[in-house]
Amino acid sequence: MKEGNNDCKGLSRRKMLIGTGALAAGAALTQFGGFIKPAMATGGKTEKWPWPYEKLDPAKTAEICYNEWYRVFCGAAVINSVVSQLREKVGEPYTSFPADAFVFLEGGQLGWGTICGSPAGANIVANLIIGPRISGAHEGHLIAADIMQWYSETALPTFTPKHPKISATLPTTTSQSPLCHISVGKWMKEANKALKSPERKDRCARVAASTAYRLVELLNDWKDGKYESTSDFSCAKENGITGQFNCMECHGNDVPEAPSPTKS
Amino acid sequence: MKEGNNDCKGLSRRKMLIGTGALAAGAALTQFGGFIKPAMATGGKTEKWPWPYEKLDPAKTAEICYNEWYRVFCGAAVINSVVSQLREKVGEPYTSFPADAFVFLEGGQLGWGTICGSPAGANIVANLIIGPRISGAHEGHLIAADIMQWYSETALPTFTPKHPKISATLPTTTSQSPLCHISVGKWMKEANKALKSPERKDRCARVAASTAYRLVELLNDWKDGKYESTSDFSCAKENGITGQFNCMECHGNDVPEAPSPTKS
Numbered sequence: 001m002k003e004g005n006n007d008c009k010g011l012s013r014r015k016m017l018i019g020t021g022a023l024a025a026g027a028a029l030t031q032f033g034g035f036i037k038p039a040m041a042t043g044g045k046t047e048k049w050p051w052p053y054e055k056l057d058p059a060k061t062a063e064i065c066y067n068e069w070y071r072v073f074c075g076a077a078v079i080n081s082v083v084s085q086l087r088e089k090v091g092e093p094y095t096s097f098p099a100d101a102f103v104f105l106e107g108g109q110l111g112w113g114t115i116c117g118s119p120a121g122a123n124i125v126a127n128l129i130i131g132p133r134i135s136g137a138h139e140g141h142l143i144a145a146d147i148m149q150w151y152s153e154t155a156l157p158t159f160t161p162k163h164p165k166i167s168a169t170l171p172t173t174t175s176q177s178p179l180c181h182i183s184v185g186k187w188m189k190e191a192n193k194a195l196k197s198p199e200r201k202d203r204c205a206r207v208a209a210s211t212a213y214r215l216v217e218l219l220n221d222w223k224d225g226k227y228e229s230t231s232d233f234s235c236a237k238e239n240g241i242t243g244q245f246n247c248m249e250c251h252g253n254d255v256p257e258a259p260s261p262t263k264s
Numbered sequence: 265m266k267e268g269n270n271d272c273k274g275l276s277r278r279k280m281l282i283g284t285g286a287l288a289a290g291a292a293l294t295q296f297g298g299f300i301k302p303a304m305a306t307g308g309k310t311e312k313w314p315w316p317y318e319k320l321d322p323a324k325t326a327e328i329c330y331n332e333w334y335r336v337f338c339g340a341a342v343i344n345s346v347v348s349q350l351r352e353k354v355g356e357p358y359t360s361f362p363a364d365a366f367v368f369l370e371g372g373q374l375g376w377g378t379i380c381g382s383p384a385g386a387n388i389v390a391n392l393i394i395g396p397r398i399s400g401a402h403e404g405h406l407i408a409a410d411i412m413q414w415y416s417e418t419a420l421p422t423f424t425p426k427h428p429k430i431s432a433t434l435p436t437t438t439s440q441s442p443l444c445h446i447s448v449g450k451w452m453k454e455a456n457k458a459l460k461s462p463e464r465k466d467r468c469a470r471v472a473a474s475t476a477y478r479l480v481e482l483l484n485d486w487k488d489g490k491y492e493s494t495s496d497f498s499c500a501k502e503n504g505i506t507g508q509f510n511c512m513e514c515h516g517n518d519v520p521e522a523p524s525p526t527k528s
Contacts, residue, residue, distance in 0.1 A: 103396035132367035
């Protein structure tokens with residue numbers, strides 16, 4: 001860690017950045033060394049961006065996602081909640097996108113507890129529709145970064161379905177991380193409910209639905225030309241390594257110093 | 265943590281399991297509560313599995329992946345190294361799969377340091393081709409779990425390209441995790457090279473290539489009908505929460521106890 005950067009938690013990290021939107025965009029685009037190449041066609045007929053998008057209703061999308069969770073779990077539920085509607089409204093290329101293949105995003109990928117399937121699925125959707133940053137459009141990348149930060153900093157779930165499978169009120173928790181293990185673990189501790197409990201499953205279905213809701217809000221803003229990036233964080237720029245914003249949550253006070261660029 | 269389960273590192277976790285293949289399959293399929301529903305058609309015309317697959321050369325695939333890294337980075341490089349060849353050998357549905365959309369997998373998703381893009385990309389490919397577990401085929405799910413464990417336990421990179429951009433020998437490191445932050449961080453510490461260094465970039469290109477090589481070995485075995493799952497780990501079954509295998513690497517000795525299923 002660099003001097004003055006030992007507390008990378010919460011608001012302090014924002015002090016290192018001047019402004020938000022424009023700088024965040026720059027950070028996102030150059031965080032791995034600053035080289036950006038123009039898009040190259042590789043023969044994929046759906047690799048022309050943006051894909052046609054029609055605005056969706058966030059609440060309807062979240063309802064679809066909530067119910068889809070019980071069929072395909074978090075990641076594929078978020079993807080299908082958007083893709084299934086756009087198959088009806090638009091058709092191709094959504095009809096050809098194999099959304100159900102992404103069931104494996106469950107449990108932080110096959111139960112390994114890495115990135116929660118909800119942001120992982122949302123990141124896929126944003127980049128499918130708007131395209132990768134190498135295509136020249138940056139908003140897909142930026143919306144995904146916004147989703148990662150929103151997921152980490154929001155008391156989840158924010159969405160309650162019309163006909164919940166669990167009638168009791170479920171607690172909300174702020175994960176301070178996009179990782180499944182941490183997000184689910186903090187909620188299980190707060191709720192005192194086991195992984196296999198109906199309450200934990202419904203919590204995760206609602207978290208997926210909450211994420212789909214937020215994703216569609218951002219996509220609708222992009223469609224209306226009024227999207228502005230809100231993420232204000234680049235671990236690579238600030239700490240010289242990829243990572244989340246709160247180093248000390250895992251490292252305690254013993255945060256390793258990344259090798260300096262001058263040593264390279 | 266349950267009694268006797270405080271050391272979940274390395275070989276000790278294997279002692280909790282009797283056998284490997286068959287039990288690993290069962291673990292993977294039931295780790296979120298044991299309910300498996302039959303596949304349901306949702307209208308996607310590519311959602312019929314398995315996709316046609318022709319065996320690929322692992323070394324050739326790894327070479328393609330290595331070079332693709334410098335265009336689309338880890339996750340999309342792994343995906344494209346397989347998809348680009350199958351577009352030529354097979355055609356659809358590979359031609360319609362938007363592989364370049366997955367650039368955002370870089371840096372553990374947009375630089376957030378979660379799952380390394382290399383296993384994330386490999387997991388996508390395995391499940392695209394073989395299908396999700398809800399389709400009735402389990403090998404895509406199991407190959408992805410194998411990749412997660414292989415990535416965590418292998419001194420990487422294992423692959424050296426024919427014409428490397430960095431001529432010096434690069435050190436190898438065993439991440440003990442599929443997370444980008446941990447994998448890259450351990451390598452940077454060993455090599456004393458910065459994130460922006462050409463050596464770190466080439467190391468990640470070779471890790472992607474190594475992962476593509478391993479993925480194709482597994483897919484070829486599956487095609488030949490001789491694939492057997494080697495992953496032997498389910499954090500949900502062993503510890504009551506999603507996660508990786510070495511709790512104490514992040515938690516130290518203070519590993520929280522997950523709420524018991526009887527409390528649900």
